[in-house]
Structure formats: C-alpha cells, structure tokens
Amino acid sequence: MTSVPPNSNPTSKPPIVLSAPSGTGKSTLLTRLFAAHPQTFGFSISHTTRQPRSGETPGVDYHFVSPETFESLIAQGAFIEHTRFSGNYYGTSIEAVRAVAEKGRVCVLDIEMEGVKQVKRTDLGAKYVFLKPPSLEELRARLEGRGTETEESLGRRLERARVELGFAEVPGVHDKIIVNDDLDRAYEELEGYILGVIS
Ligand SMILES: Nc1ncnc2c1ncn2[C@@H]1O[C@H](COP(=O)(O)OP(=O)(O)OP(=O)(O)O)[C@@H](O)[C@H]1O
Numbered sequence: 428m429t430s431v432p433p434n435s436n437p438t439s440k441p442p443i444v445l446s447a448p449s450g451t452g453k454s455t456l457l458t459r460l461f462a463a464h465p466q467t468f469g470f471s472i473s474h475t476t477r478q479p480r481s482g483e484t485p486g487v488d489y490h491f492v493s494p495e496t497f498e499s500l501i502a503q504g505a506f507i508e509h510t511r512f513s514g515n516y517y518g519t520s521i522e523a524v525r526a527v528a529e530k531g532r533v534c535v536l537d538i539e540m541e542g543v544k545q546v547k548r549t550d551l552g553a554k555y556v557f558l559k560p561p562s563l564e565e566l567r568a569r570l571e572g573r574g575t576e577t578e579e580s581l582g583r584r585l586e587r588a589r590v591e592l593g594f595a596e597v598p599g600v601h602d603k604i605i606v607n608d609d610l611d612r613a614y615e616e617l618e619g620y621i622l623g624v625i626s
Contacts, residue, residue, distance in 0.1 A: 448557035448588030469532030
C-alpha cells in the first residue's frame with residue numbers, strides 16, 4: 428500500500444479552530460456563520476461508545492464503537508479530544524476532521540484550550556481563531572444574562588477564563604484574535620478572516 432502524505436488533497440481547506448472562554452459568544456457567531464454559508468462548512472463525525480438511538484445512522488450521526496475499540500483508538504493517539512460523559516466515551520478523531528476537508532468542506536472545531544493544544548500536535552494545518560471578551564466584567568454580565576449559571580459555576584467559568592486569556596496572550600498560539608465587543612462588527616471580522624483563509 429502506498430502511503431499518502433497528510434493534507435495531500437490540493438482542494439482540502441484548513442480546519443478552523445475557534446476557541447474562547449465560555450460565554451464569549453462562540454455559539455452565537457458560529458450559528459450566524461453557518462446560516463450565512465450553508466454549503467461551505469461541515470461537521471466532523473464524532474466517535475461514541477453509547478448505543479445508537481432510533482433514527483441515528485452509524486457513520487452519519489456518530490461512529491458507534493465498543494469501549495475496547497475506543498480505548499485502543501485512544502492508545503493509538505487517534506483523538507484530538509475525548510471525554511467520558513454519563514458512562515460513555517465521546518471523541519473527535521483526527522481522521523474525522525480530515526474527512527470533512529477531503530470533501531471540500533471547511534471543518535470548524537469549537538473547542539477549549541486543552542483541545543487547542545492537542546490539535547496543535549497534529550498535522551491538520553488548522554487556523555486558530557481566539558474570540559476574546561471585551562473584559563472579564565462583560566463576560567460575567569453575558570454569562571449572567573444567559574441565565575444558565577449558578578453563582579458557583581459562574582465563578583468557575585470566570586476563573587477558567589482568566590487562565591484561557593493568559594494562554595491566548597502567548598505569541599504564536601493563535602492566527603487571529605477577535606474581540607467580541609459589538610456583535611455585528613465581530614461577526615464581520617470573523618467571516619472576513621475565515622473566508623480569506625479558505626479561498
Ligand atoms: N457581542 C455581544 N454583545 C453582547 N452580548 C453578546 C455578544 N455576543 C454574544 N452575546 C451574548 O452572550 C451570551 C453568551 O454567548 P454564547 O452562548 O454564544 O457563548 P459561547 O462562547 O458559545 O459559550 P459556551 O462556550 O458556554 O457555550 C449569549 O446570551 C449571547 O447572546
């Protein structure tokens with residue numbers, strides 16, 4: 428078998444890694460981006476050890492695998508990130524991200540700092556965008572306004588945000604840093620950057 432070098436498909440587009448402290452506005456901006464460009468982006472298909480639910484198609488909704496297979500994939504370093512939730516494993520494989528690019532779609536990964544570090548260890552050639560809150564005070568206000576947090580989980584998220592903002596200051600970690608101050612302005616900057624790197 429001939430080995431194929433990574434990213435050998437000339438039409439493949441770099442995956443976009445979008446990270447931000449929780450509550451900065453990633454979901455808001457991504458929902459808008461996907462709605463504006465429905466044919467451009469694609470989602471990677473995750474692996475899971477949970478049972479398929481009715482209506483779910485293997486290889487479309489998820490790659491359904493046994494715990495043994497999942498653990499062997501972990502050992503092979505196949506995952507960009509994985510987690511255990513409610514007794515089941517879930518993970519995003521490097522291969523799943525590459526498969527999106529090979530279909531000519533742009534894979535957008537909405538991940539947190541540890542995931543960013545892991546993607547950086549792969550040869551996916553991703554572009555890294557960091558979305559920054561205007562300030563920690565404003566981030567607190569957005570999280571409170573969303574109405575999803577208790578005082579305790581709010582405190583944890585803000586503490587975590589401090590660490591993530593510190594990591595984002597390290598030169599060379601991100602290709603683009605966008606401050607989500609005014610939503611329309613931040614959206615235009617994000618859209619302009621992404622369309623620029625994938626064209
Ligand atoms: N530029 C903005 N100005 C004011 N409010 C904003 C702005 N962007 C987002 N918001 C609001 O901030 C809140 C958090 O946004 P969102 O849920 O998109 O964050 P997130 O980064 O995806 O968070 P998580 O990672 O926790 O899912 C939402 O209520 C959203 O409407």
